[in-house]
Amino acid sequence: MRVRVASFAAVACATVVTVVSAGCGSGGFTSEGSQGAGKQLFVQACGGCHVLADAGTAGTIGPNLDDAFAQARADGMTSATFAQVVAGQIRYPIAQTSTGEPGMPDADTTLPRCEDVEGDAFCVEDQDRAISDIAVYVGAVAGTGVTAERPTDGKTIFTTSCGSCHVLADAGTAGTVGPNLDQSRPSKELAVDRVTNGRGAMPAFKGSLDPAQIEAVAEYVATAAGR
Ligand code: HEC
Ligand code: HEC
Incomplete structure (x- = not known):
């Protein structure tokens, strides 16, 4: 898993460098994200596809994010580094995987901008802010071994x-x-x-x-x- 996480960081960085002239270190996220807002956004935008114990989500289309990050966290990777990996994944997902399995939709799909959405479907006013909030939240909780009570309601x-x-x-x-x-x-x-x-x-x-x-x-x- 460590290798996998590292390869994601590498992919995200390569894309950042070619598409935006921002440095790779930032991964396109600001450390000012709000964990509370990030949790709510995660539940709405990501939980349908990902298990994350802290958020109580049970999606099975994408990888279990606790499993994905547990080993790297045990090896000393920090929450800030995870946040960068997550932000990079949201911005530059691998939409078409090498195995032909469906990948992860792009940010305009997972976090559609309100100006592009009609009716009361889920949308975000500020996509960059939403990505930072989610990245900081997931970075802080994924793979910590802290499990929320499994919801029964x-x-x-x-x-x-x-x-x-x-x-x-x-x-x-x-x-x-x-x-x-x-x-x-x-x-x-x-x-x-x-x-x-x-x-x-x-x-x-x-x-x-x-x-x-x-x-x-x-x-x-x-x-x-x-x-
Ligand atoms: C429609 C389903 C779907 C949605 C919605 C979705 N993902 Fe994913 N996600 C996937 C799939 C499939 C993969 C594995 C393919 C890939 O690696 O790109 C993945 C991979 C990831 C990874 C890499 C995990 C690893 O093993 O390294 C992270 C992190 C991630 N998603 C976070 C998120 C976040 C945060 C959101 C919400 C903004 C989100 N995902 C929304 C399907 C989804
Ligand atoms: C990734 C998206 C996704 C998630 C997450 C999801 N569903 Fe669905 N659901 C669908 C789709 C697409 C269909 C239509 C399947 C078909 O018939 O081809 C469907 C069909 C259904 C149906 C049948 C509806 C009908 O009238 O035919 C029910 C009931 C349902 N889902 C309940 C749930 C429940 C409860 C959950 C959570 C435990 C859930 N779904 C999670 C996408 C999803």
């Missing part, structure tokens, strides 16, 4: 693991990758199946949510959707 699980892809008014979420659940109003049975096994662009959560959590989130969706 269906609404909390929904907000942290599902809302980035689904509209559900009761939860205040506005993701547009998957169906609007207020409109489709799925049964609990269907929700259990989709969450457990995934389908199409929806990832399976059976490896990152336990059966009780799947039950809870499915129950929540079936009762809250369309209200």
